Amino acid sequence: MLTSTRLPAAMFSYDFMQNAFAAATIVAIVAGLVGYFLVLRGQTFAGHALSHVGFTGATAAVLLGITPLSGMVAATVAAGIGMGFLGERLAQRDVAIGMVLALALGLGLLFLHFYTSYATQATALLFGNVLAVDIPTVWILLGLGVISIGALALISRPLLFVSLQPELAEAKGASLRLYGVLFLAIVALATAECAQIVGVLLVFTLMVGPAATAQKLTTSIWLGLLLAVAFALAESWLGITLSYYTDWPCSFWISALSAAVYLGAMMPQKIKASR
Amino acid sequence: MNAVEFDHVTLRLSARTVLSDISLTFDAQEFVGVLGPNGAGKTTLMRAILGLVAPASGEIRVLGQPPARSNALVGYMPQQRSALHNLRLSGYAFVAGVVRGQRLGLPLLNKADRREVDWALDMVGARDLARRPLAETSGGERQRLLLAQSLIGRPRLLLLDEPLISLDPRHQQAVVALAKSLQSELKITVLFSAHDVNPLLPALDRVLYLGGGQAALGKVDEVITSPVLSRLYGAAIEVIELHGRIFVMAGDQEVGRDAHQHEASRSDV
Numbered sequence: 101m102l103t104s105t106r107l108p109a110a111m112f113s114y115d116f117m118q119n120a121f122a123a124a125t126i127v128a129i130v131a132g133l134v135g136y137f138l139v140l141r142g143q144t145f146a147g148h149a150l151s152h153v154g155f156t157g158a159t160a161a162v163l164l165g166i167t168p169l170s171g172m173v174a175a176t177v178a179a180g181i182g183m184g185f186l187g188e189r190l191a192q193r194d195v196a197i198g199m200v201l202a203l204a205l206g207l208g209l210l211f212l213h214f215y216t217s218y219a220t221q222a223t224a225l226l227f228g229n230v231l232a233v234d235i236p237t238v239w240i241l242l243g244l245g246v247i248s249i250g251a252l253a254l255i256s257r258p259l260l261f262v263s264l265q266p267e268l269a270e271a272k273g274a275s276l277r278l279y280g281v282l283f284l285a286i287v288a289l290a291t292a293e294c295a296q297i298v299g300v301l302l303v304f305t306l307m308v309g310p311a312a313t314a315q316k317l318t319t320s321i322w323l324g325l326l327l328a329v330a331f332a333l334a335e336s337w338l339g340i341t342l343s344y345y346t347d348w349p350c351s352f353w354i355s356a357l358s359a360a361v362y363l364g365a366m367m368p369q370k371i372k373a374s375r
Numbered sequence: 376m377n378a379v380e381f382d383h384v385t386l387r388l389s390a391r392t393v394l395s396d397i398s399l400t401f402d403a404q405e406f407v408g409v410l411g412p413n414g415a416g417k418t419t420l421m422r423a424i425l426g427l428v429a430p431a432s433g434e435i436r437v438l439g440q441p442p443a444r445s446n447a448l449v450g451y452m453p454q455q456r457s458a459l460h461n462l463r464l465s466g467y468a469f470v471a472g473v474v475r476g477q478r479l480g481l482p483l484l485n486k487a488d489r490r491e492v493d494w495a496l497d498m499v500g501a502r503d504l505a506r507r508p509l510a511e512t513s514g515g516e517r518q519r520l521l522l523a524q525s526l527i528g529r530p531r532l533l534l535l536d537e538p539l540i541s542l543d544p545r546h547q548q549a550v551v552a553l554a555k556s557l558q559s560e561l562k563i564t565v566l567f568s569a570h571d572v573n574p575l576l577p578a579l580d581r582v583l584y585l586g587g588g589q590a591a592l593g594k595v596d597e598v599i600t601s602p603v604l605s606r607l608y609g610a611a612i613e614v615i616e617l618h619g620r621i622f623v624m625a626g627d628q629e630v631g632r633d634a635h636q637h638e639a640s641r642s643d644v
Contacts, residue, residue: 273445
């Protein structure tokens with residue numbers, strides 16, 4: 101028999117669970133939408149690298165005595181804009197990005213080393229701690245989310261054009277650089293948001309997993325965006341719920357669900373192809 | 376009105392002079408093949424017409440106006456990129472992404488936009504294949520979708536950059552025939568660049584041959600001759616006609632053909 105704390109209603113009687121679901125909902129919507137364009141543009145690795153730069157920013161912020169989230173936002177947005185200005189060719193150069201990513205993690209480790217009393221901070225930043233999100237943080241996440249979705253909506257048509265047909269878009273007067281920079285700034289905000297839920301190392305789980313799955317399942321842009329959001333929402337809600345019942349880390353469940361859903365979407369195609 | 380005029384135009388890419396002091400005119404409703412070895416300036420010429428490369432000297436006029444970006448009267452089909460091969464978006468979404476694509480806002484299509492996309496797809500007979508994901512189309516089908524995309528905005532001048540790359544001979548013929556029928560049906564000017572003149576022979580009004588910074592424009596039998604090509608290549612070139620095909624030979628090597636065959640062997644038919 102289930103004890104009363106095992107019922108779903110009891111789950112929502114805790115403030116920290118309410119905050120966790122609110123934060124996860126905001127972040128999943130942002131991650132699904134931004135991730136869709138990230139996958140479409142083939143810049144997923146760049147997104148991954150941005151989250152590592154966010155780690156450096158967050159640890160530096162901790163060292164300076166300001167909130168990790170503000171340091172993370174500042175670092176990712178600066179890095180996103182910088183990457184955008186260096187151009188598409190660099191944003192897709194795996195070795196260069198990998199080096200930046202590794203250096204960012206190394207610097208983050210150094211900053212943590214100087215701030216020795218913050219031992220648990222490292223795990224929280226790297227793997228997320230959605231159950232520790234407080235109400236002010238939920239409001240900040242909502243504000244950042246509105247900004248990134250608003251900006252994405254504003255540039256979505258030309259962004260799609262420069263992503264699908266860059267040379268033609270350029271000829272029709274759309275600036276590849278401008279939209280490349282703006283988009284990576286939006287990705288940076290979304291990355292900082294995701295890191296609050298699943299940590300910098302698992303940003304892929306929310307940004308790339310759902311969007312990549314959606315693009316495997318539909319050939320329509322709008323349906324793809326909708327599916328990406330739906331998967332991100334379902335995976336994070338279910339992940340938090342499973343974490344509540346099992347006491348295993350949330351980020352583990354979300355990453356496991358994200359991978360499982362992606363594999364599930366791949367299977368029918370692989371089977372069809374092997375016939 | 377002439378489609379394009381070049382008046383003593385020099386085109387440079389950073390320090391390299393691609394075309395030097397070129398003067399030529401493309402007439403209205405003309406099908407022109409743009410030929411020449413890799414790096415001879417075929418793409419640069421098109422980008423100059425699009426207003427993406429400013430001439431270092433001289434003057435270009437496109438449909439009577441100076442070249443300008445976002446000129447709806449000039450259609451452009453860039454060289455195909457391999458990134459498209461994995462795109463799971465439908466051909467329709469791919470073509471529709473171009474409609475008013477440079478404007479800010481959401482990528483929503485109104486009724487007029489949808490009519491425009493349908494018209495462009497009908498012009499190339501791609502209404503049905505546009506429902507499939509781009510990743511599941513053949514090289515020839517993709518070129519038809521790209522052609523439809525270049526027709527959005529109803530251009531008077533169409534610039535097609537290497538549409539035959541990575542196609543087998545049968546699909547090459549189909550793409551040339553389609554481009555020719557678009558040119559005569561819509562009464563527009565088409566510039567069609569290629570490595571090899573042979574697939575274009577049924578469609579050509581004139582040919583523009585680029586090489587060594589120089590250009591030669593005229594009928595096929597005026598331009599593709601040993602003296603003209605030897606001057607452009609700066610080497611002894613022999614032109615041989617056999618069974619209605621033209622072979623451009625440098626020594627015992629056939630010029631340009633190997634580039635095509637190399638690409639064709641990778642084609643996914």
